[in-house]
Amino acid sequence: MIDVKHLKKSFGENTVLESIDFSVQKGEVVCLIGASGSGKTTLLRCLNLLELPNYGSITIGDKAVNFSGKKLDKKEMKELRKYSGMVFQGFHLFPHKTVIENIIEAPLIVQRRKRDSLVIEGEKLLKKVGMFEHKDKYPDSLSGGQQQRAAIARSLMMNPEVLLFDEPTSALDPQLVREVLRVIEALAKEGQTMVIVTHEMNFAKRVADKVFFMDEGYIIESGNAKDALETPKKQRTKEFLQLLSE
Amino acid sequence: MIEWFKNIQWEHLYDPQLAWDSLPFLLDAAKITIFIALISMFFALIFGLFLAMARMSNFWFLRWPARIYISFMRGTPLLVFLFILYYGLPVIGIQFDSPITAGIVGISLNFAAYNAEVIRSALMSVPRGQWESAAALQMGYWQTMRRIIIPQATRIALPPTFNIFLDVVKGTSLASVITVHELLYGARLIAGRTYESMTMYITAALIYWVICIIIGHFQERLEKRYNRYLNKT
Numbered sequence: 001m002i003d004v005k006h007l008k009k010s011f012g013e014n015t016v017l018e019s020i021d022f023s024v025q026k027g028e029v030v031c032l033i034g035a036s037g038s039g040k041t042t043l044l045r046c047l048n049l050l051e052l053p054n055y056g057s058i059t060i061g062d063k064a065v066n067f068s069g070k071k072l073d074k075k076e077m078k079e080l081r082k083y084s085g086m087v088f089q090g091f092h093l094f095p096h097k098t099v100i101e102n103i104i105e106a107p108l109i110v111q112r113r114k115r116d117s118l119v120i121e122g123e124k125l126l127k128k129v130g131m132f133e134h135k136d137k138y139p140d141s142l143s144g145g146q147q148q149r150a151a152i153a154r155s156l157m158m159n160p161e162v163l164l165f166d167e168p169t170s171a172l173d174p175q176l177v178r179e180v181l182r183v184i185e186a187l188a189k190e191g192q193t194m195v196i197v198t199h200e201m202n203f204a205k206r207v208a209d210k211v212f213f214m215d216e217g218y219i220i221e222s223g224n225a226k227d228a229l230e231t232p233k234k235q236r237t238k239e240f241l242q243l244l245s246e
Numbered sequence: 247m248i249e250w251f252k253n254i255q256w257e258h259l260y261d262p263q264l265a266w267d268s269l270p271f272l273l274d275a276a277k278i279t280i281f282i283a284l285i286s287m288f289f290a291l292i293f294g295l296f297l298a299m300a301r302m303s304n305f306w307f308l309r310w311p312a313r314i315y316i317s318f319m320r321g322t323p324l325l326v327f328l329f330i331l332y333y334g335l336p337v338i339g340i341q342f343d344s345p346i347t348a349g350i351v352g353i354s355l356n357f358a359a360y361n362a363e364v365i366r367s368a369l370m371s372v373p374r375g376q377w378e379s380a381a382a383l384q385m386g387y388w389q390t391m392r393r394i395i396i397p398q399a400t401r402i403a404l405p406p407t408f409n410i411f412l413d414v415v416k417g418t419s420l421a422s423v424i425t426v427h428e429l430l431y432g433a434r435l436i437a438g439r440t441y442e443s444m445t446m447y448i449t450a451a452l453i454y455w456v457i458c459i460i461i462g463h464f465q466e467r468l469e470k471r472y473n474r475y476l477n478k479t
Contacts, residue, residue: 048382050378050381050382074386078384078386081381081382081384082384084382085382085383086378086379086382088375088378088379088382090375092373092375092376092378092379093379094376094379094380094394094398095398095475095476096397096398096401096475097475098475105383105393106380106383106384106385109385109389109393110383110384110385110386110389138474138475138476139475140475140476151379154383155382155383158383158384
């Protein structure tokens, strides 16, 4: 489903990702963990091409893109983005559109699908994430958890093969975290392929098939969730998990 | 002080009868004022949008001319610019078909620079996350601009844009010096004939005020419409 090879990303002199290699199978849930500044978010943004890697290749679904030196054209970027949906830490719903308008906007404009059928499909998705009764509200009148659930539904409307989550609960009050995690867990049970950047270790243990631990731009440890989180091999991973549990 | 007060000729302060009799003539002239203001603002907005885009462009050959143009227009008085257009250009063989055209061109070109800065700052104030979420949803640049960014920027730009519009309305009075028969020109004509300058200019000022009140009312309605999504169900 996802195959990343030799990925490198620098911002000027500052290298934030180096020699990243990993793959994700269809239906798998992968959690990216690590300290702030370790490169997790940049890696996730590279998968959606919100950041352009300097070197390496990314394959998602049938689309492979090689970044070695050449400039990527817009068509190629759009092609790769078709396979993934992104859920942001800050939700980024469109504030001037109601929840249902947010949900149907991209398929209406990008895929040029009919509004009536999109509304029916959108309402189904909103029911699934527990947001149906808020469909005609504007994002500003919703709680953070509700906005994030709407954002998840908005990504799902584009039928992505992979959902990418960038710290989906970090901007939420503790009592709102659970409602969002519940939606993500339900998606995992349905077999949705997902890559999730998170600091919620218990959630990662429950939901992830694989965990990648990142440090200073490298994936320094990976493996199945239980092993990597309960009996980590690398000292750096142990220290990080120890800090989180304190 | 008392002597100065005694010398005031109160009978010339305001002649309501003259004002009333002059009203039809002044209102006709006010129609020209409103016409020039509306057309000028329309072109100033369109040209201002292009200028703002050029000013934000990645290409220096668009960015720099836009920057210089905006700087020149904001740094020179409108009256001087109208003189250049109406009295200067004919010297080199370029002539407008009417003073109104010269007035509209002058006001549009001048206020486009102010609009460009308002539009630019409004576009830039839309959070980057809006661009990113639109890109992640596969929306292209112009789709994002049209559907996501411009509607949000419009809300932000409304109050300063209406301020510019009020300045445009008042700025049309400068066109009187290039013989455009607008409101101030009409008031000057009657004042010249009757020597009741105070009455005529106060009446003209009141008509400008009423026009601006109507525009202000229109602004409030538009702002309400564009603010409807802020913390409301």
